[in-house]
Amino acid sequence: EDQVTQSPEALRLQEGESSSLNCSYTVSGLRGLFWYRQDPGKGPEFLFTLYSAGEEKEKERLKATLTKKESFLHITAPKPEDSATYLCAVQVIQTSGSRLTFGEGTQLTVNP
Amino acid sequence: DTGVSQDPRHKITKRGQNVTFRCDPISEHNRLYWYRQTLGQGPEFLTYFQNEAQLEKSRLLSDRFSAERPKGSFSTLEIQRTEQGDSAMYLCAGGQGATTEAFFGQGTRLTVV
Numbered sequence: 001e002d003q004v005t006q007s008p009e010a011l012r013l014q015e016g017e018s019s020s021l022n023c024s025y026t027v028s029g030l031r032g033l034f035w036y037r038q039d040p041g042k043g044p045e046f047l048f049t050l051y052s053a054g055e056e057k058e059k060e061r062l063k064a065t066l067t068k069k070e071s072f073l074h075i076t077a078p079k080p081e082d083s084a085t086y087l088c089a090v091q092v093i094q095t096s097g098s099r100l101t102f103g104e105g106t107q108l109t110v111n112p
Numbered sequence: 113d114t115g116v117s118q119d120p121r122h123k124i125t126k127r128g129q130n131v132t133f134r135c136d137p138i139s140e141h142n143r144l145y146w147y148r149q150t151l152g153q154g155p156e157f158l159t160y161f162q163n164e165a166q167l168e169k170s171r172l173l174s175d176r177f178s179a180e181r182p183k184g185s186f187s188t189l190e191i192q193r194t195e196q197g198d199s200a201m202y203l204c205a206g207g208q209g210a211t212t213e214a215f216f217g218q219g220t221r222l223t224v225v
Binding site: 004031032034036041042043044045046049087089091098099100101102103104105 | 114116118143145147152153154155156157160168170203205207212213214215216217218219221
């Protein structure tokens, strides 16, 4: 069964204090790994898709990387507006459908 | 703005009542997904449509749940005889063509009392 585990469950940072969120996965065949940001009471907002080990993508203060077993979301010099829950999801190679299997998320709080 | 609209945003219903939610993706979204999310958890897959065809359903989708996507445009998710355990955020997502990304709507928050 496909599994996605995110750590830590919650992370508190001071403004400007860089850190990383982890997403480890066990799947039969990875088609893509996705990062989403979710604010309270809202739907997930798409951030990145990574397809192969060694791939990296950046957007503002965020950089996502992928290995064969895990992905990291690096946050450089975070600001309070980066506070949100960050969700990791995997999409596996299947004969039909393309569901995403999500982890439970990391709740990030950035204090000013 | 992802272009995916959900209605209503909030729904409070009494146990045993039926409820229906609507999702309107943009016209380019030939793929449409329904997910359910409870507090502190990641979204859980419910069902997937490619155009009007329902291609995949989760084991979570009991016989009280039914989803449709007539004409491959908007979609509805109906829950019959609601139970307190159905209380959750119901999320709809659309995807375009051969790309793998899915873009979520703002969700419908269901509370069963």
